[in-house]
Amino acid sequence: MSDQAKARIDELRALLHKWNHEYHVLDKPSVSDFEYDQAMQELIQLEKQNPDYLAEDSPSHRVGGVALDVFEKVEHDTPMLSLGNAFNEEDLRDFDRRVRQGVGEQVAYICELKIDGLAVSLKYEDGLFVRGATRGDGTIGEDITQNLKTIRSIPLRLTKPVSLEVRGEAYMPKRSFEALNEVRYQAEEEPFANPRNAAAGSLRQLDPKLAAKRNLDIFVYGIGNGLNTGVISHSEGLNLLDELGFKTNNERKRCNGIDEVIEFVNGWHEKRPTLGYEIDGIVIKVDSLEQQDELGFTAKSPRWAIAYKFPAEEVVTRLIDIDLNVGRTGVITPTAILEPVRVAGTVVKRASLHNEDLIREKDIKLGDYVVVKKAGDIIPEVVNVLLERRTGDEKEFAMPSHCPECDSELVRIEGEVALRCINPMCPAQIREGLIHFVSRDAMNIEGLGERVISQLFKEKLIHDVADIYRLTKEQLVELERMGEKSATNLIQAIQASKTNSLEKLLFGLGIRHVGAKAAKTLAQQFETIDSLKQASVEELTAINEIGDKMADSVYTYFRSEEVQKLINELKELGVNTTYQGPKKVNVEEIDSYFAGKTIVLTGKLEILTRNEAKEKIELLGGKVSGSVSKNTDLLIAGEAAGSKLDQAKKHGVEIWDEEKLVLELNG
Template sequence: MDLKKAEKLVADLQNLLNQYSYEYYVQDKPSVPDAEYDRLLRELIEYEEAFPELKTPDSPTQRVGGTILDMFEKVEHRSPMLSLGNAFNEDDLRDFDRKVRQAVGDKYSYVCELKIDGLAVTLQYEAGYFTRGATRGDGSVGEDITENLRTIKSIPLKLKEPVSIEVRGEAFMPKRSFEALNKAKDDQGEEPFANPRNAAAGSLRQLDSKLAAKRNLDIFLYAIADLGETGVESQSEGLDLLDRLGFKTNQERKKCSSIEEVLAYIEGWVERRPNLAYDIDGIVIKVDSLQQQEEMGRTAKSPRWSIAYKFPAEEVVTTLRSIELNVGRTGVITPTAILDPVRVAGSTVQRATLHNEDLIREKDIKIGDQVVIKKAGDIIPEVVNVLADRRTGEEIDFAMPTECPECNSELVRLEGEVALRCLNPQCPAQIREGLIHFVSRNAMNIDGLGEKVISQLFSEHLIHDVAGLYKVTYEQLIGMERMGEKSATNLLKAIESSKSNSLERLLFGLGIRHVGSKAAKTLAQYFETMDALSQAQLEELTAINEIGEKMASAVVAYFENEEVQLLLSELKKAGVNFSYTGPKLAAFETIDSVFSGKTVVLTGKLHQMGREEAKEKLEALGAKVAGSVSKKTDLLIAGEDAGSKLKKAESLGIDVWDEDRLITELKS
């Protein structure tokens, strides 16, 4: 057969098979038997093997996997993948509705969507072709899992229109696939996955895409990264556009004109939830209008125009067999209930938190008790109460120890605290937990350094503090159990790469008391270097917004510690970056511009630049860009179709510029 004839045959087969896949995996309406699809696929494989130059990125043969990666590359999202605030009851939802009404007036509607219990991903398409897919990660930076996402048959490799677009969705494992996977694991004597969500996440983080292909994952798309560039004016129109382009969206969504309709929708799904072929853990409620979404804005973590209603926690009864004590990185002793294994909210639970000694006394918990447990927000198992009427008299009282279970140091309860605490800075458990925190995703984010590897390095005395991580050698790693040559090489690369992290990651990783990831970034932005921060006085720290006296005192005390100074010296010697490399906070800028020190609000559609670009330029020139208009607002930039923010600014006498004026000032 000549190339020209083969080219037409291959193109026809690809188009036909892609259409059959769309009917089967997206529309759930197959038009041909599986045997016919398989026959045509084998035929296509034969043609592509004979004429490899005809194999295209959107060919159905590209879904079988086979690419093996050394590690996942980091991907910076074009726009943040925000998390959602949670509602747990009707009062929370009505409070959300009240805030929406206050922000946009009485004319608004909601779109309700099932909250799929899976892994959030983002997909990029160029001229209609799938080019890259990534995990959510920390919201700003995820991992490139393109090859694994290609194996999900409901993800179109080529769209119905040649558009360039970025979309977000939830990859998940259907219940049927989960059951088959765990049966196979059980047959092979392997540990089964706890729930479909963990199974989906584990499948998409396989370095061998052939393994991911065998897991039979699925996806629902729920958002376009920047709806403003598509011409649609609402979330519901955006979902319809996704349907037209060939994406799989969840058809159980509903547009609601009031909070009463939202509550009725939720109530219906509380009952129907078990009948679905996939797990959901709640309902997502979004303001439908994009203009109203824009007016409401967002916080640093989540949009104000959307909320996730979490289903009531499922409760089950089991037996509490023992109480285990864990020492955290700050020395807090946390009791954990060890239970007879029991299924709750889709996963098998064998441990539950007991929080502290006071809770054990308050609930009169004894070893051997029948207890009711639930998963709060479908995530953290906890003991709700004891079934005291089922006691046999053989139950045993529990008393907290007076000494640390790890180092035998005396336990103390600090004034104003409920928890018992080990104050020994050399306590092995605290050091180990501190190491695990240091390498975690929101801290230094070192791939391959999980809890098991850290524990092994520590127990074999290869490291004794975080600086020791940067002295680990290939020879030491290769001598460890279950550590192959490739794993050791990749781990050393990841450790080396972490040296260039911006200062805020290092600050958070060091575990300074009361300093979370947000405060670490604020401190890094303000002081810019570790040396400057380490010399800061209490008054200077408390003068910073968001830094209270308790946190400031903890920072000062931390850097006054001689052991800390020795540790920092070792880290610097190892080549770890001690400087902030991200954008400065506008409030700290010394740039002399018309925007310096001013609070600016953006509203309406900007045509000459995106909203994020405008925000970055304004902040670079010393402005603070806020999401809502108030008496503290100095300037409103009003684009096309500006709404309530413009009216409010005019009523307060705030200076209003159009986009042309903004561009002129930015260029001056």
């Protein structure tokens, strides 16, 4: 490559980085869109002609890279914990009281807008963006680096060569959301329910070019892990993020005391609709990092932060009709059909009415004017009826005596409020059961969502869950909006699901009263589905977490001839029916240093991953906690161990390095 070409590429990259920061972070563009686009096209052309000079931080990556087959799982350097919630002034004052009891009366808080989007982590090494991931379960997320590179407010190279991991909220601005849904309406596709779902759906596109078209943005709100930053407060950390080139939210305030916090919160109740993006509350954090360390964490959330959630917005609309839905367990759920109305940022046309008793309790009639809100700003529900607006033309609603799907007689089981269809061959129940089987917490078959399942069921290509594993690529490509590549990916995802551990299968089968946690407990206890099938009610109820009702349900389920036939078919099709996770252990029977002890892992481990260390410790009877407390028995300190190491020393906790841990684990 000529020196002239190299110099021009370097010049274009520097200009585009500068213009991008001015436009998307500072909101102060210095060039026209045309001039920016011309420079970008010239850079792309030069990089094609000189492939040896490609660079990971090139602005050309923002247009979207090569499509992926699947997202890789990645472990966060430090866990991304959720926050506790406050819903009123009393909750905020209780939070303040707990904080002051922990660190004394001199406390300052930092208040930030709670952006309604998708939490992500961004990792930088020597100033270069190397990895971006979803929050996932807080410990393990999905690598969405290429999609995040399409967000133009994320710097690909920082202003200083520092190494750190930061946290942010990726979101879809209101104007982008409305434009995206308009495109989906025109294409006769289901619109996104809200900007949060749209942002999450965009960042989980396997093709980054599609993500690039969605015009997402981000606000970075904190440093997850960074060495020698020199900051002593959260507000200083935000200022440092600004200096490094990140986009933070300027609508923040440092408050001296809870009264100032409450004043800030109340002010945003009114100003919320004026923003160009959705917020669903205010995050309040103790500003001092030293005080944060002193307060520490619970198992799920930091003690030094809380999320105030705005009360749900309530609006009035008219109830046109009541639709009936049959769930996978046969429960008949009435749904209100409403005159479309905008609630909390999205247009609502339907709202759950739960059951017949609720309709009677609220005296709901067809044609009524009703108050609607979104519970938790997510699920629309009818709050009450405006009786004063009745005209006399409203009509009573009566639940049917027969199933709207299969016409079988409905029953009300003693002790339950719901009407239920008990016909096991009811097509609605079968379809909903199939949708549940492929869902994320069950068999997690990527690409096999509700729309595709409904198509397959309608075309009579699947009748039960075993049929999913008989599908062929040739059958799939015949479906509407299913190309050859999508069909290939779907077949691969179906095949991959065969290796899932037993708990995924048990949850997917939809055994009544058995949720994801109970499914794992049963899988750990019995290890194979054949052992579980033969378990008596007495053996089931002997397990701590399994009650009488669940035990009866499991026992009855596996006595069914249809179920036994289905299990045999799944085995023949190659679906795994054994438990593959860590075995449940009896601490009293284990001769191990870790048995009965509480252990905390901190810092970067070199020999084991954090998950591997956790599993090995638990197999030896130990409990792994996310925070240091007076009950902590041992801290494992990896490289760059931070505040947890200081807390352990303060509490007099025994401290090991990773080498000592590995020696003890290997016995």
